[in-house]
Amino acid sequence: xxxxxxxxxxxxxxxxxxxxxxxxxxxxxxxxxxxxxxxxxxxxxxxxxxxxxxxxxxxxxxxxxxxxxxxxxxxxxxxxxxxxxxxxxxxxxxxxxxxxxxxxxxxxxxxxxxxxxxxxxxxxxxxxxxxxxxxxxxxxxxxxxxxxxxxxxxxxxxxxxxxxxxxxxxxxxxxxxxxxxxxxxxxxxxxxxxxxxxxxxxxxxxxxxxxxxxxxxxxxxxxxxxxxxxxxxxxxxxxxxxxxxxxxxxxxxxxxxxxxxxxxxxxxxxxxxxxxxxxxxxxxxxxxxxxxxxxxxxxxxxxxxxxxxxxxxxxxxxxxxxxxxxxxxxxxxxxxxxxxxxxxxxxxxxxxxxxxxxxxxxxxxxxxxxxxxxxxxxxxxxxxxxxxxxxxxx
Numbered sequence: 403x404x405x406x407x408x409x410x411x412x413x414x415x416x417x418x419x420x421x422x423x424x425x426x427x428x429x430x431x432x433x434x435x436x437x438x439x440x441x442x443x444x445x446x447x448x449x450x451x452x453x454x455x456x457x458x459x460x461x462x463x464x465x466x467x468x469x470x471x472x473x474x475x476x477x478x479x480x481x482x483x484x485x486x487x488x489x490x491x492x493x494x495x496x497x498x499x500x501x502x503x504x505x506x507x508x509x510x511x512x513x514x515x516x517x518x519x520x521x522x523x524x525x526x527x528x529x530x531x532x533x534x535x536x537x538x539x540x541x542x543x544x545x546x547x548x549x550x551x552x553x554x555x556x557x558x559x560x561x562x563x564x565x566x567x568x569x570x571x572x573x574x575x576x577x578x579x580x581x582x583x584x585x586x587x588x589x590x591x592x593x594x595x596x597x598x599x600x601x602x603x604x605x606x607x608x609x610x611x612x613x614x615x616x617x618x619x620x621x622x623x624x625x626x627x628x629x630x631x632x633x634x635x636x637x638x639x640x641x642x643x644x645x646x647x648x649x650x651x652x653x654x655x656x657x658x659x660x661x662x663x664x665x666x667x668x669x670x671x672x673x674x675x676x677x678x679x680x681x682x683x684x685x686x687x688x689x690x691x692x693x694x695x696x697x698x699x700x701x702x703x704x705x706x707x708x709x710x711x712x713x714x715x716x717x718x719x720x721x722x723x724x725x726x727x728x729x730x731x732x733x734x735x736x737x738x739x740x741x742x743x744x745x746x747x748x749x750x751x752x753x754x755x756x757x758x759x760x761x762x763x764x765x766x767x768x769x770x771x772x773x774x775x776x777x778x779x780x781x782x783x784x785x786x787x788x789x790x791x792x793x794x795x796x
Contacts, residue, residue: 408516410465410508411656412501412523414516417669417690418445419678425681432683435472446471448668448690449500451508452661456520459657460711461701464511464694466504469687470497495533501527502535509541520544520640520656528637530604533613535631544654546616547635548760553599554612560602563635567619570595573645577618578652580632581659581667590622590632590746596648616642618651660701663775667697672779700778703757706750707772713750716763723785726792727756730785734759738766757781 416435419426422442426432435443451465466785468717490604498630505521513519521540523532537545550564572593582588600612615637622632636655642648670676680686702718705711715724728747734756735742746754758773761781765771773781 404457404515405517407518408462408513408520409454409456409657410513410519410521411452411454411505411658412449412505412509412521412527413661414447414449414500414526414656414664415665415669416443416445416447418443419686420444422510422677422679425679426683426686428682430472430683431469431471431472432686442475445472446687448665448694448696449504450661450664453513454657454660455712456518456654458659458710458712459660460705460713461660461698462734464696465508466582467691467694469690470500470506471683472497480640491530498529499531500556501529502531509536510540516540518542520654524658530607530610530613532599533601533615533637534610534640542638542640544636544638546636546655552602552604555599556597562600563617566597566599567595567617567635570597573648575623576649577630578656580656590624592620592622592632592652593647594648594652595619596642596651598642604605604614616643616651617637618648622785627676627767638748643747650697664697664701667700667779668693672700672775678784691795696779696782699782700775702750703754703778703782704773704775706754707758709745709749709751714748715750715753716748718750719753722793723789724753725796726785726789727753729792730760730788754778757785761783 403589410791418435419432423444427611432444432446435445447470448467449470450467453462453465454460456464491776493502493760495632504677509519517677518540521536527545528666532545547563550562553561553563553566555561555566572595575593576688578587578592579587579589589784596617599615600614600680601609602612607765613775616639618636620632620634624631636651638651640651642651667673668690673694673696675690678689680684680689681683699718702713717725719727731743743752743755744757758777758781763777775786
């Protein structure tokens with residue numbers, strides 16, 4: 403990741419263990435996730451920093467991860483009491499510090515040699531301390547707005563952000579390709595507004611200075627079949643003074659969907675961690691970390707299937723695994739050119755072809771049916787079994 407422009411996609415997912423709670427003998431590391439009038443859900447939370455290349459989307463791995471749980475029983479406090487209490491507690495002692503601490507520490511350690519870093523977050527990260535604490539030289543943020551914040555406009559007037567946007571003219575319009583909350587591909591024409599302002603600190607942060615930021619608003623001209631329109635407001639410290647820069651921020655935020663794909667792979671679309679049969683909460687948490695590493699490998703192989711990635715085989719597999727892959731490749735290749743592995747042996751695309759073929763994929767060069775997550779999950783599982791036999795024999 404040396405001298406690379408990186409996007410770090412940051413989000414939280416929950417691992418729900420309700421269906422198997424009765425067989426869990428040790429609930430250490432497990433707690434309540436949410437509660438409504440009908441029932442409570444139990445499990446724990448996973449908060450990773452998922453790193454991809456800004457220029458070509460290559461997944462590099464996880465820069466940091468926080469796994470945490472809440473108590474099994476609620477405190478009994480009202481929402482008003484909780485809110486008042488939270489104002490008095492330093493951000494470092496709050497659960498929400500997960501949006502700040504790991505970003506700051508990773509930018510100063512494992513990602514410090516990157517050319518630039520942009521942390522990309524959803525509405526839950528619309529927190530004053532995120533804007534105040536993360537941006538610095540070479541380290542940026544793109545965060546979707548949740549709150550109609552008080553700002554100082556270019557004239558120095560105090561105004562609400564939404565009021566400022568209502569008075570602005572659009573920079574332009576274009577057709578945006580994006581994925582909705584269900585992962586379905588969509589196209590819609592959007593109007594784009596952008597500008598700069600100074601965010602005023604919230605009332606309980608009166609001693610803080612204002613924070614200079616740029617904002618980008620996109621709003622679709624039409625609604626979908628449910629009568630909903632696309633409307634995002636994005637905060638960033640990256641310069642936005644024209645339409646091209648605004649489009650770049652929108653495209654960066656759209657790439658946040660990759661972490662949703664990662665979560666789906668960890669749960670319903672691959673490893674199904676929520677159905678594991680372990681009996682200890684701490685063991686399930688450790689298994690989650692192992693499966694996260696496997697899920698990253700799946701995403702890397704998937705990114706390499708077309709031959710576009712810069713990743714090498716040695717970036718993903720250790721020497722003994724590479725030797726085993728070579729032996730398997732010889733067995734899988736057919737006699738005709740179409741049945742042979744078309745990629746250089748040192749390129750990850752070569753290994754991607756081998757793993758997909760192990761899972762039974764046969765649609766050579768087909769752009770209509772490339773191997774997907776489940777194919778690579780199945781292929782890696784079969785590879786692990788073959789690797790054990792190969793290691794014993796050699």
